[in-house]
Amino acid sequence: MNPIRSIRGILAVPGDKSISHRSVMFGSLANGKTRIRGFLNGADCLSTISCFHAMGIPVEFSSPTELTVFGKGLGGLQAPGKMLDVGNSGTTMRLLSGILAGQSFPSTMTGDASIRKRPMGRVIEPLTRMGANIRSLSGDNLAPLAIEPGVLHGITYHSPVASAQVKSSILLAGLYAQGATTVVEPYVSRNHTEILLRQFGASIAREGAAATLVPGSPLEGIAIEVPADISSAAFFLVAALIVPQGDVVLKNVGINPTRDGIIHVLKRMNGDIELLDVRETNGEAVADIRVRSSRLTGTVVEKGEIPRLIDEIPAIAVAAAFAEGTTTIRDAAELKVKESNRIDAMVAELGKMGADLYGTEDGMVIHGGAPLRGASVESHHDHRIAMSLAVAGLRADGPTTIANSGCISISYPGFFDDLERLARP
Numbered sequence: 001m002n003p004i005r006s007i008r009g010i011l012a013v014p015g016d017k018s019i020s021h022r023s024v025m026f027g028s029l030a031n032g033k034t035r036i037r038g039f040l041n042g043a044d045c046l047s048t049i050s051c052f053h054a055m056g057i058p059v060e061f062s063s064p065t066e067l068t069v070f071g072k073g074l075g076g077l078q079a080p081g082k083m084l085d086v087g088n089s090g091t092t093m094r095l096l097s098g099i100l101a102g103q104s105f106p107s108t109m110t111g112d113a114s115i116r117k118r119p120m121g122r123v124i125e126p127l128t129r130m131g132a133n134i135r136s137l138s139g140d141n142l143a144p145l146a147i148e149p150g151v152l153h154g155i156t157y158h159s160p161v162a163s164a165q166v167k168s169s170i171l172l173a174g175l176y177a178q179g180a181t182t183v184v185e186p187y188v189s190r191n192h193t194e195i196l197l198r199q200f201g202a203s204i205a206r207e208g209a210a211a212t213l214v215p216g217s218p219l220e221g222i223a224i225e226v227p228a229d230i231s232s233a234a235f236f237l238v239a240a241l242i243v244p245q246g247d248v249v250l251k252n253v254g255i256n257p258t259r260d261g262i263i264h265v266l267k268r269m270n271g272d273i274e275l276l277d278v279r280e281t282n283g284e285a286v287a288d289i290r291v292r293s294s295r296l297t298g299t300v301v302e303k304g305e306i307p308r309l310i311d312e313i314p315a316i317a318v319a320a321a322f323a324e325g326t327t328t329i330r331d332a333a334e335l336k337v338k339e340s341n342r343i344d345a346m347v348a349e350l351g352k353m354g355a356d357l358y359g360t361e362d363g364m365v366i367h368g369g370a371p372l373r374g375a376s377v378e379s380h381h382d383h384r385i386a387m388s389l390a391v392a393g394l395r396a397d398g399p400t401t402i403a404n405s406g407c408i409s410i411s412y413p414g415f416f417d418d419l420e421r422l423a424r425p
């Protein structure tokens with residue numbers, strides 16, 4: 001990564017990862033064809049496809065981002081002949097746990113070294129309360145998981161964490177339960193499951209921080225346009241803000257109010273960000289976003305804003321390193337149980353580049369303005385860390401080398417090509 005002076009142009013970042021996963025999952029459980037456009041052809045979403053393929057669901061690609069899922073209805077999945085492998089994808093493992101809990105066949109599920117360290121007790125516990133037979137094979141609430149058929153009943157679950165993966169897992173099990181299932185969260189997490197399941201015909205309602213699913217309605221295949229992923233757009237938002245000559249328009253970005261926290265935070269930091277042509281696709285708010293170089297200032301990010309930008313915190317930390325004053329991020333302990341411990345990873349790697357920051361129990365404190373120098377840094381095998389460090393490198397003095405950056409293909413396979421196209425030395 002070399003420093004640049006200018007980043008300009010129009011860019012469509014890849015499709016939303018959360019919505020791409022859900023399109024394939026719900027399409028598999030629906031009757032008939034689901035046509036998906038704007039699909040994220042990244043490693044995580046391909047892991048979801050391979051799991052459903054192993055359960056007898058045909059999927060046909062007509063281009064890398066367009067596919068048809070041939071759904072077989074709520075009762076149409078077949079026993080997989082092998083252990084399901086979710087790769088690096090927490091979303092796949094947790095949502096699939098809820099679906100598998102409702103099947104009449106046994107299954108087992110595993111993933112890569114990172115997934116096998118991430119907490120699964122958060123889905124095992126509520127699913128068990130619903131009557132599921134799900135356990136950690138190692139006995140420590142970690143993957144691999146084994147799921148046997150069970151008779152499910154609806155519950156009202158007060159989740160200790162604001163997690164869309166936990167919420168979705170329980171609601172998906174609710175499709176197979178007797179009676180209604182309600183999940184109440186401390187703060188509202190991303191609501192793509194609620195929006196998309198309703199489009200497929202499920203009976204699902206929201207009231208404040210509670211989502212309720214009433215089983216009994218079949219799911220029917222639909223056509224889905226996946227918006228561009230705000231979590232991928234985040235890297236270009238920050239890049240355009242911090243380089244001297246930044247002016248980028250990001251096309252067709254999902255700005256669902258449960259996901260748009262980064263826009264609010266960067267605007268609060270004095271970022272010049274404009275939403276153009278706000279519209280709706282498949283029940284999801286979408287806009288083009290224009291972003292220009294700005295003199296950023298520090299801010300506080302906490303409480304209910306955290307779930308609305310959880311995956312963007314590494315990128316926000318980079319913006320904060322170039323802002324005047326201090327940025328404090330708190331209530332974000334969830335960062336420790338992602339693909340890496342994202343607090344430790346950002347503190348260690350930005351620190352190597354000369355940033356003035358430290359980690360706390362539930363976040364970090366960044367004193368902006370220290371000049372960054374290019375350095376040899378490490379991705380911690382985490383796509384969001386790798387891309388955040390690449391953006392920091394655009395404004396550092398001298399070249400930055402990011403070890404193990406191949407993980408970027410998890411969520412944004414063409415990241416470096418897009419960056420190269422827009423950037424000028």
Ligand SMILES: O=C(O)C1=C[C@@H](OP(=O)(O)O)[C@@H](O)[C@H](O)C1
Nearest residue numbers: 018091162163164165166310311
């Ligand atoms: O439901 C989803 O699609 C996701 C939910 C979030 O995880 P949690 O549910 O663990 O907060 C997020 O970090 C992840 O990238 C995708």
Ligand SMILES: C=C(OP(=O)(O)O)C(=O)O
Nearest residue numbers: 088089090091311338339
């Ligand atoms: C945390 C993430 O994904 P997952 O939980 O699906 O692995 C992410 O993409 O930042």
